[in-house]
Structures are given as structure tokens and as C-alpha cells.
Amino acid sequence: MTVAFLDPLKIGRLRQSINQDAEFKLAARYMSEDVLFEVDKARSIVRVRNGEISEIKIGPSPDESWSFGISAPAASWEKLLQQIPPPFFTGLNAAMMRRHLQITGNLELAFAYLWALNRILDIMKQPGNE
Amino acid sequence: MAKLEAVIGRYCYLTVDGVEYRVYFEENGRGIPLLCQHTAGSDGRQWRHLLNDPEVTSKYRVIVPDLPYHGKSLPPQSVDWWKAEYKLTKSFFIDFLVELKHCLELKRPAFIGCSMGGNLALDLALERPDEFKAVIGLEGADYTPGLDIIWFNHPRISGEFKFANLYESTAPAGPENNRREIGWVYSQSAPPVFRGDLYYYSREHNLTGQLGRIDTSRIPVYLLCGEYDFASTPEMCRRTASQIKGAKYTLMEGLGHFPVAENYQLFKRYLMPVLNEIANMR
Amino acid sequence: MKICFLKPRKLKLIPGKVNDDPEFKLSARYMTRNVLLSAGESQCIFKICDGQVSELVLNPSPMEPWDFFIKAPEKSWEIFLQPLPPPFYHSLFGASIREDFQFGGNIEAMFAHYWALQRMLSILRQIQNE
Numbered sequence: 001m002t003v004a005f006l007d008p009l010k011i012g013r014l015r016q017s018i019n020q021d022a023e024f025k026l027a028a029r030y031m032s033e034d035v036l037f038e039v040d041k042a043r044s045i046v047r048v049r050n051g052e053i054s055e056i057k058i059g060p061s062p063d064e065s066w067s068f069g070i071s072a073p074a075a076s077w078e079k080l081l082q083q084i085p086p087p088f089f090t091g092l093n094a095a096m097m098r099r100h101l102q103i104t105g106n107l108e109l110a111f112a113y114l115w116a117l118n119r120i121l122d123i124m125k126q127p128g129n130e
Numbered sequence: 131m132a133k134l135e136a137v138i139g140r141y142c143y144l145t146v147d148g149v150e151y152r153v154y155f156e157e158n159g160r161g162i163p164l165l166c167q168h169t170a171g172s173d174g175r176q177w178r179h180l181l182n183d184p185e186v187t188s189k190y191r192v193i194v195p196d197l198p199y200h201g202k203s204l205p206p207q208s209v210d211w212w213k214a215e216y217k218l219t220k221s222f223f224i225d226f227l228v229e230l231k232h233c234l235e236l237k238r239p240a241f242i243g244c245s246m247g248g249n250l251a252l253d254l255a256l257e258r259p260d261e262f263k264a265v266i267g268l269e270g271a272d273y274t275p276g277l278d279i280i281w282f283n284h285p286r287i288s289g290e291f292k293f294a295n296l297y298e299s300t301a302p303a304g305p306e307n308n309r310r311e312i313g314w315v316y317s318q319s320a321p322p323v324f325r326g327d328l329y330y331y332s333r334e335h336n337l338t339g340q341l342g343r344i345d346t347s348r349i350p351v352y353l354l355c356g357e358y359d360f361a362s363t364p365e366m367c368r369r370t371a372s373q374i375k376g377a378k379y380t381l382m383e384g385l386g387h388f389p390v391a392e393n394y395q396l397f398k399r400y401l402m403p404v405l406n407e408i409a410n411m412r
Numbered sequence: 413m414k415i416c417f418l419k420p421r422k423l424k425l426i427p428g429k430v431n432d433d434p435e436f437k438l439s440a441r442y443m444t445r446n447v448l449l450s451a452g453e454s455q456c457i458f459k460i461c462d463g464q465v466s467e468l469v470l471n472p473s474p475m476e477p478w479d480f481f482i483k484a485p486e487k488s489w490e491i492f493l494q495p496l497p498p499p500f501y502h503s504l505f506g507a508s509i510r511e512d513f514q515f516g517g518n519i520e521a522m523f524a525h526y527w528a529l530q531r532m533l534s535i536l537r538q539i540q541n542e
Contacts, residue, residue, distance in 0.1 A: 358503075
């Protein structure tokens, strides 16, 4: 399973799906941050500008900055992205509390935008984005 | 023996624009129905002193609803409200109050509203003069722009900002507990609600140039304003009243934007002459 | 009557009084910000670090950083700092909408810490009138 934000064939559609989502629009209002997503050692930076995804960059270089990161092993991502996730994988905060995932960098911002981040996970479960 | 208030709370169901709402309201008293509208971003808890005042409840059946999305009136079940920006519109606001009046079978109730409720008093007087016996507008005016700032609904700003900001809207010498209680209630409202209500208060509500159409022979209009109210100032309120023939204006010295809740005993001195006058109307 | 945060003798009292205040302790949690108070031609930076006033810099150089400012003529500060201010000087928000107070800079930070700011100004009011 390749997570959509790491798949060059899927990132265009994923970006569009997120930007067209009514709930994400609300949740990501005023958000302009670079978010690092990590699956094992593979990385992507999702750039959000004024509440919209402007770019998803697969394999950024180490000197590219980000505000906060969501980092987990592939096995955790697989559970997070199940249609009906198992216990403790229902969202980022739950998985973090149970040590299946780490949120790194600026936690204050990550929590301010928790709704938007969890909505991205929901959108990644939609047909075409899995 | 338990110490109980006579105030009773219950739920009713009503429909506006095809959407059913489960509406929480509290009431106490007998006599002329008095429908009480709370301020933007708050709920019926503001009216707790009035609800418990026997001098009022001996003449009035005081009814205090929570507008949908406020207090115990949860968002409607049939709407995906988490996908849409919450905005209180003038048409919904008017329709809701009138529908509630019909739902509870209130015969010629008086209406009293504060802040956005004060503005609504004017809209009701203009658009539904035959539904109410009289309207009392507290801290309202014909046009109150500029208050729907983004910071009232921002992911990086907590409800603590509302706690501090609305506390400041009360007069400085009032009872400290009551002033803080107002901030407390504001800090509890769901994130989008305050700013969403201010959409009506600061954008949609604009009666500039239209006040002359209000007919106080059909519906008496009383406007009262707290001396310390910087949102809808005494000057704005007085100017509004001056354009409505027959409207009565009162400046409430020592009070701020939340007269009913911040210092009820002081507010009562201004309110009772108005309520007594309405009670004596045919 | 000179504003307390412009008088060296009264300035010394400020950190102790503010930092000992239970309401300030609560409201200023996690606050690390520099607040510029400007009265006419004079200025004072309040450095708040981890919820405590750590330093006051009277008439700072232009190179001293600050996060947000509150500015008004000296006469207006005198009114604001009265024991029972008249309308609309009883409220910073009110005084900026209806009178001649101004604020600016990182307004987001200012509003995030508004309660702490409000409490600090209340304590300045007490010091001003002692």
C-alpha cells in the first residue's frame, strides 16, 4: 500500500479532493503552514496556503522547512486509513496518545489545526484517494 | 428540603425553512407573555435574574429560548452543520421568533432583546408589527457595523479571548461575579457561533433611512442603552430612537452592554417603568 | 500626573505586583511576548517570558523587538488608568473602537493573550492610583 501523499500518480487528485471539500475549507481557515508527513523513512511536505493545499512535495530535501510533522510506521498509517479504523486509530490525537504515531515540531499549531488534519485523513479514505 | 427555583426548562420542536429544530426554553411567571432574546454568542442563561424576579413574574410569563446552535438548543439533526459556515440571517432570526411564538401559542407577547436581540426588536417592529404587543430593544441601534472580526472565530485563538473581551463590555463598577459570569458563558459557546451571529448584527441588519416606517401606534417601541456600551453606544441608540416617532429612549447610567446579566438590580430600575407601562396597555 | 510605566520609581514595582497576581498567573500561562506600551512620545516594552514579567525597558531603542503595541496619547492613558474610568476607557477594546487608543503588530498574539493583557492593565491601574 502506498499512502496517497507519497504516490506521484495520486497527489494531484488528492490535492483537488482536499481543496474541494467543504469541511476542510472550514477547518483549515487562515492556515498557512508546511506539514511534514512521514511513513517510515519516506516523506512528503504538504504546503497549505490560506486554507488550500498549494503543493504536495514528495521526497523533500532535508533543508526544506516545515511547521510540524506527522510521523508513523507504515503499519500505523494502514490502520489510520482503514474505512473503519481499529481502536486507537480513529484520529491523529488518539494514535499519538497510544504511541502509534508522533506529532513533531510546533505542537501548538498542530493542535490548532487538528480538525483540518483529521479531515485530510478522512479524504484519503475516499475512493480514488486510497 | 431542596432549594429549588420556580424556573422550568423544557424542549419544543418547530420548523423553519423546512428544517426541524429542537428548541430549549425556560419559563417562569404568569400573565403577559414576555419573549426574551439573548445576545450574539451567548444563550438564555443571561436572563436568569429576570426569570427569578417575582416583581416581573407576577405580571409576565417570562419565556427564554436558546436560539438553535446556542446553549441547549443543539444544531439540527438534519443539517451537516460541520460543512457549512454558520451565519445567522435576518430572515431566519425573525421567522424563528415568530414560529416559536406560534408554537407556544403566545397571544400578543411582548418582546425584549439585547444586542442582536435589541437590533431584532427594530426589525420585528418594522416587519411584524402585528405579532407583538410591544418591543423592548436593549443595546440595539439601526446599524451596528464592524464587530464581526475574524478573531472571534480563529483556530489559533481560544474561547479565553471571548471570556476577556466580553467581560470588558460590562460597566466597570458592577458586581464582579456577574461580570465574570458573562465572560464564562461566552467562552463556552461553540467556536463559529459568536462571529456567525454577528453576521446578522453587523452586516445584515441595517435600517438606515427606514426607521420612519415603524408605526408605534401599532407596536410601541422602547430603546434602552447602557452608558458604557461601546458596541452600540448611547448616541447610536438615541439617534435611532429619534427617528422613530413615538419611540421611547432611556439612557441607563452605570450599565454596559449586558444590563440584564451584569447588574440586574440596577437594570431593574430602568426596566420596571417600561414593563409596567406595557402591562397597562390594552 | 505621569503614567506609572513611564516613571522609573513606579516601574520598579510593576513586575512584583503583576507576577504575584493569581489572575495574571493563570491568564498569562505559556505567554512569551514583548508588549510595547506607547504613551505620547514615550514608550515602555514589557517583556513577558513564560507567563512572568521578566523585564521592563523604558524608552527602548528602535532595535528592541516587540510583538504588538498599544498606543495612545498620554492624556488618554491617564483617563484609562483612572480608578473608575469613564465610558469607553474602561475597556481596551472599547477605547480602540470609540476613542483614541490604537493597537497593532501581531494582533493574533495580542488576542490570544488578551486576558493576561487586560489583567496586567488592571494592575497598572492599581499602581497608578496608589
